[in-house]
Amino acid sequence: MKRKPSTEATAAWIRLMRVQSRVLNAVEQDLKKAGFPPLAWYDALLELSRAPAGELRPVELEKQMLLPQYSTSRLIDRLVDEGLAVRRECKIDKRGQFVEITEAGRELQRKMWSAYSAGIEKHVGSKLSDADAVKLCGLLDRLGCSCGEAASLAVKDGAAVR
Amino acid sequence: MKRKPSTEATAAWIRLMRVQSRVLNAVEQDLKKAGFPPLAWYDALLELSRAPAGELRPVELEKQMLLPQYSTSRLIDRLVDEGLAVRRECKIDKRGQFVEITEAGRELQRKMWSAYSAGIEKHVGSKLSDADAVKLCGLLDRLGCSCGEAASLAVKDGAAVR
DNA sequence: CATGGTTAAATGCAAATGCATGAAGTAGTC
C-alpha cells in the first residue's frame, strides 16, 4: 500500500509540476502585460456567461472552478466591485444567492479571450501537433482523480481552467 | 502572429491546468495530513542536500526551483528559523552567502520523501503504466519553454519540483 | 581609484490566501 513510485512516474510528476508552472506563468504574464486581470477572473466570467441565464450559485461556480469556498466568495466580491457581475437574491433558497454576469462582464470575457487564446497558441499550440495535443489530453485525463465531471468541459470558445 | 489555438491545443491546456492543480493539491494535502511542511521546503532541502557541500547560493536555489527572488529569500528564512539550514558567509563574493543544509534538514528531507513518494505513487504512478509515464514526459518536455536546464534534473531519489 | 552599470539579497507595504468560525437557512425526524 506504500510502494515507491517508478522513476518514470516520478519523472512524469516532476514534468507535470514544472511545465504547468512555467506555461501558466507565461500565459498569465502575457495577459497581465496586456492590462488584463488574472486568469481566474476569466474562468469565472466564462462559467457565468455559459450558464443558462448568465447566472450561477456560488456553490456551482466553486465546483466548476475547483476553488475553495472562501476563495470563490472573494472572487465574486471582486467581480462585483468591478461591475462585472451582480449578486441577486435567490428566492428558492434564502441562504443562497445568484451571481449574474453583467454586459461589462461579458465584454471583458470576450476581450480577454483574444489575448488568452493567443497565449495558449503561443505557449502550447505552437509546440505541439494536434495529434500530440490529443495524446497529451488522453494521458492527463487518466490522472484525473475521483472527479467524473472534468471531461464534461466542452471547449466551446474558451477554456475554463485552473 | 496571433492565430487562434486549435481546440486540441486548448483542450490540452485545460487538462494541463486542471490535472496539475488536482494532483498537486492531493499530494500536498497528504503531506500536510502527515504533519509535514509544504512541498517547496522539500524541494529546497533536496536541492541543498544534492549540492556539492550541502550548500548553495540563494541565486542558484532560485534558478533550480523556478521561484522569484524574494520568494527564495523568504523560504530560506523559514528553513533557517526551523534549524533546517544555516546561512554561511560567502568569502568570494561579499554580497552573497551560502545556505547550508543541517543534519536536521537532511533528516527531514528523508522523512518527507517517504511520504512524498507514497503520494506520487498514489496519485500518479498507480494511474499510469511506465510506458505511458514516459510518453507523458516526452509530450510535456516539448512544452518546456526557453529553459534548457529542465531536462537536467536527474531523478536520483526524489523529485525536485514546482 | 572614481564612477556608472550590474548583480545579490532583504524588506516595507498592499493584496491574496488559508483556516477556522459564525450567521442564516434548510431539511429530516420525532
Add this chain to the structure above:
DNA sequence: GACTACTTCATGCATTTGCATTTAACCATG
C-alpha cells in the same frame, strides 16, 4: 413545531505572496 444535522455564504485573523525599492558589493572603463 422543536431539535439536530447539514448546507450556503461571509469574514476576522494570521500567513504568504507579489511588487517595488533599498542596501551592499562587484565589475568594467577611463
